[in-house]
Amino acid sequence: MNDHTHSTSKGVVNAGAVDTGTVDSSAVRTWLVGLQRQIVNALEAEDGSRFREDPWQRESVAKSEQSKQSEPVEKPALTGGGGLTCILEGGALLERGGIGFSNVSGTRLPPSATAARPQLVGRHWEAMGVSLVLHPRNPYIPTVHLNVRFFVAQPVEGSGEEPIWWFGGGMDLTPYYGFEEDAAHFHRTCADALKPFGADTYPRFKAWCDDYFFLKHRGEPRGIGGVFFDDLAEPDFATARRGHEYGERERSWQALRRGRYVEFNLVWDRGTLFGLQSGGRTESILMSMPPGVQWAYDHHPEPGSPEALLLSHYLVPRKWV
Numbered sequence: 077m078n079d080h081t082h083s084t085s086k087g088v089v090n091a092g093a094v095d096t097g098t099v100d101s102s103a104v105r106t107w108l109v110g111l112q113r114q115i116v117n118a119l120e121a122e123d124g125s126r127f128r129e130d131p132w133q134r135e136s137v138a139k140s141e142q143s144k145q146s147e148p149v150e151k152p153a154l155t156g157g158g159g160l161t162c163i164l165e166g167g168a169l170l171e172r173g174g175i176g177f178s179n180v181s182g183t184r185l186p187p188s189a190t191a192a193r194p195q196l197v198g199r200h201w202e203a204m205g206v207s208l209v210l211h212p213r214n215p216y217i218p219t220v221h222l223n224v225r226f227f228v229a230q231p232v233e234g235s236g237e238e239p240i241w242w243f244g245g246g247m248d249l250t251p252y253y254g255f256e257e258d259a260a261h262f263h264r265t266c267a268d269a270l271k272p273f274g275a276d277t278y279p280r281f282k283a284w285c286d287d288y289f290f291l292k293h294r295g296e297p298r299g300i301g302g303v304f305f306d307d308l309a310e311p312d313f314a315t316a317r318r319g320h321e322y323g324e325r326e327r328s329w330q331a332l333r334r335g336r337y338v339e340f341n342l343v344w345d346r347g348t349l350f351g352l353q354s355g356g357r358t359e360s361i362l363m364s365m366p367p368g369v370q371w372a373y374d375h376h377p378e379p380g381s382p383e384a385l386l387l388s389h390y391l392v393p394r395k396w397v
Contacts (some may be wrong), residue, residue, distance in 0.1 A: 108205060156184050170212055203228075217320075341365065
């Protein structure tokens with residue numbers, strides 16, 4: 077599950093709302109499981125292929141690292157839980173698509189979580205969510221990422237404190253070729269979904285998304301951004317671009333840009349770091365990786381080409397709606 081607590085120039089912010097008090101985590105789990113099934117069914121109908129379903133379960137007590145010295149062994153970060161990973165590879169529409177549900181718990185949080193929220197240190201925790209990444213075969217269809225998650229940290233026994241819990245989530249778009257109408261439609265759909273929550277919600281969530289999905293080591297964004305919110309918007313440009321003809325040139329450019337996707341997930345993404353540090357399931361954590369990538373030394377597209385237009389016109393901060 078991805079964790080999108082963001083560190084910006086204005087400080088640490090979070091896509092979801094933090095609260096204290098009682099919460100029915102079983103009701104949240106039921107909703108998330110239903111959301112995963114809804115998305116799987118819709119994509120199977122669109123692609124014509126079936127997702128492979130891979131249920132997994134953590135042992136009730138995870139193995140801890142054995143200390144070579146006489147000091148006490150640190151308790152494991154992750155003690156239980158499981159999930160369901162749904163994966164489709166080699167489909168007509170999706171070259172690779174993964175939709176994962178996870179529900180894990182532990183006795184202590186990894187540094188990637190407590191660095192932004194020191195009040196969580198020492199608390200038992202539970203996290204659950206649905207995360208998806210869709211890598212289409214056709215280079216004219218963008219890669220889509222979405223996640224929605226719930227987190228609760230129980231108080232230290234005897235402290236008299238309340239549980240701390242919140243929801244968070246969001247989605248972003250990574251095109252390989254730019255289409256003005258597609259980008260505007262995507263952001264307009266996101267903005268419309270957030271209208272009931274206040275006029276300033278979309279601009280704030282868009283800004284946090286733009287800030288987060290940025291490859292600092294290259295000085296460029298991963299894609300055209302999106303927002304963070306707790307529901308799913310379904311843009312229809314995949315159907316519109318599905319029949320767009322392409323060849324080796326477009327596939328090669330797609331593979332080069334997918335390399336940027338891999339770089340972000342392995343170098344900057346807090347969700348990947350959280351999963352690996354907390355002893356999460358590697359196959360499920362890395363299901364977001366594209367099926368094939370390329371790297372070329374100091375590659376620059378031909379000036380005036382559609383590939384160059386993506387970099388100059390689309391992968392820059394813009395107000396789409």
